[in-house]
Amino acid sequence: MKKKIALITGINGQDGSYLSELLIKKGYSVHGIVRRHSLAENQDIRINNLNVKTHYGDLLDEVSLMKIIRKVKPDEIYNLAAMSHVRISTEMPSFTIKVNSLALLNLMEIIRNYNDKIKLYQASSSEMFGNSIDKDGYQRLTTPMNPVSPYGCSKLLGYNLINHYRNAYDNFFCTGILFNHESPRRGINFVTNKVVRTAVEIKKGLKKKLILGNIDSYRDWGHSKDYVEAIYKIMQFKKAENWIVSTGNTYSVRDLCKITFKLLNMNYKDYIKQDKRYFRPQELKYLKGDSSRTRRVLKWQPKYTFETMIEEMVNYWSNKL
Ligand code: F7E
Secondary structure (H helix, E strand, C coil): CCCCEEEEECCCCHHHHHHHHHHHHCCCEEEEEECCCCCHHHCCCCCCCCCCEEEECCCCCHHHHHHHHHHHCCCEEEECCCCCCHHHHHHCHHHHHHHHHHHHHHHHHHHHHHCCCCEEEEEEEHHHHECCCCCCCCECCCCCCECCCHHHHHHHHHHHHHHHHHHHHCCCEEEEEECCEECCCCCCCCHHHHHHHHHHHHHCCCCCCEEECCCCCEECCEEHHHHHHHHHHHHHCCCCCEEEECCCCCEEHHHHHHHHHHHCCCCHHHCEEECHHHCCCCCCCECCECCHHHHHHHCCCCCCCHHHHHHHHHHHHHHHC
């Protein structure tokens, strides 16, 4: 039987690398798009041991996208590439909208005009909800979406475009609204890996303080490895739909610090300083996702807990530094 072909944008990111591993295990031929980078040695740091084929391109360059899609002839495209840092999106809002929304629109148009049988997964985000919370304390598909950052706005535009194209033209365009998801492969300017890595550096005497922004916001943090399993199941479901992917538990950044420092036999209160540089113009205060339908219908279940995930990250940095 012919191998299925997947094309992943953002293949060298955290989710792209775990998804590649999963798809290879499932027997796919995996391709990915990478941007030219001035430090070529950092280009594929997360995927250089994987049997994937990378192609130079850029989401903002439709011609390169078209050429890659013609060459690779994918059955499935996973659009994971994004300007994904919420605070940085406030510094470069226009770029964020171009990459996260306009490029998606171009990708959908290419699919419609080249081969409208290609299935597309779009990475949507819990940041689209902003500060809306249902009365029972959860966010779900019916919760109003009122984003509080250029990043959230860009993802909401992408989500609306996907829904519109699916309804208007019947394409297999699906999305997962993923709540925060982490791992040792997370970029170190996101709060989990920043806290864990710095705590280990403090433990080893390499640093004295951990400097953070708002530590009283709450997030529903899962593990990227669990979440790419959900992404795969979303793509294989008989119908293209929107799905919530979350753990259903919420912790504050303060809890994250408490647990991490405790694992290293330290008290977080002795090491934390706050700096307004890391605060956001408008904070998203609280996330907790209701993924009950995803669990029931797709038979998806996360394996990691918040604690086992943090432990894995602490072990990773303790061995690496
Ligand atoms: O911040 C607070 C910060 O940058 C989490 C992305 O994957 O998830 C992610 O977005 C919280 C926020 O993630 C620092 O204010 C405090 O309340 O790790 P983060 P995020 O903004 O929630 C969503 C679902 C996505 O889709 C995004 O792509 O931590 N915080 N002090 C800090 N955050 C950072 N980064 N650095 C600090 O020093």
